[in-house]
Amino acid sequence: MLWDDFLNSVHHDWRGDGAVEDRLDDPDWLRKWLKQQQFDLGLPNSNELSNLKQLRELMHRIVMVLVSAVSPSAEDIQALNKVLADGPVIRQIATTDVHYRVTLSPTGHQWPNVMAEIAASFAQMLADGEPSRIRICDNPNCLWVYYDDTRNRSKRYCDDKMCGNLMKVRRFRARKKAEAAMPPSEH
Ligand SMILES: [Zn+2]
Known part of the structure; x- marks a missing residue:
């Protein structure tokens, strides 16, 4: 999905110490992502990039309150609406021999249109999905944001x-370490 891919563009070294790498700063990642999302658009300029990061921060703030079962603030919803107002994109259907695929072309504002589309994907999930299913990975070094679609x-x-x-x-290693550190029992 567009919203979670975008949110997780802050990559954490989940196997290691949780070191953060911002993939929005990586032109190769961005190009690949644009292509994958069917956005027909060049790389953002520095201003657009900082707006993108601001949107990501906003969405992350909303996720953080939702996982604590709190409602987002009126200011944050207003800010999201402001981004949404910069839509729409034009949808076109393209066909190959076997598949149909919808391409999105931003009109006029370009990057703001893409941002509106990201915000729309997030808003749609909040409205049509269950916000209480949003999770942040329990690995403290990962913190990946996802939607829990499991039954239970x-x-x-x-x-x-x-x-x-x-x-x-x-957990296993920590237990072994704790056991090894325990004084021998007095028998
Ligand atoms: Zn994880």
């Missing part, structure tokens, strides 16, 4: 095979 709402990690396993190993 029990998803604790962005990926059970990756962060889930890593945390299992860490």
Whole structure:
């Protein structure tokens, strides 16, 4: 989805110490992302880039209150609406032999249109989905934002095979270490 891909463009070194890498600063990542999202647009200038980061901060702030079961502030909703007002994009359908695909071309404002589209994807999820299913990965070095679509709402990690396993190993090691550090029992 557009909104979570965008939010997770702040990458954390989940295997290591959680070091942060901002992928919006990486032109290669940006180009790939634009292509993947079917946006027909060049790289942002420095002003547009800082607006993008501001939008990401805004969405992240809303996610942070939602995971604590609090409602977003009226100011933040207003700010989101301001971004949404810069839409729309033009949708066109393209066909290949077997597939249909919708391409999005920003009109007029270019990057602001893309930002409106990102905000729309986020707003749609809030309105049509269940905001209480938004999660932040339990690996403190990962903090990946995701939507928990499991039946029993029990998803604790962005990926059970990756962060889930890593945390299992860490818990195991911590237990072994604690056991080793314990004084021998008095018998
Ligand atoms: Zn994770």
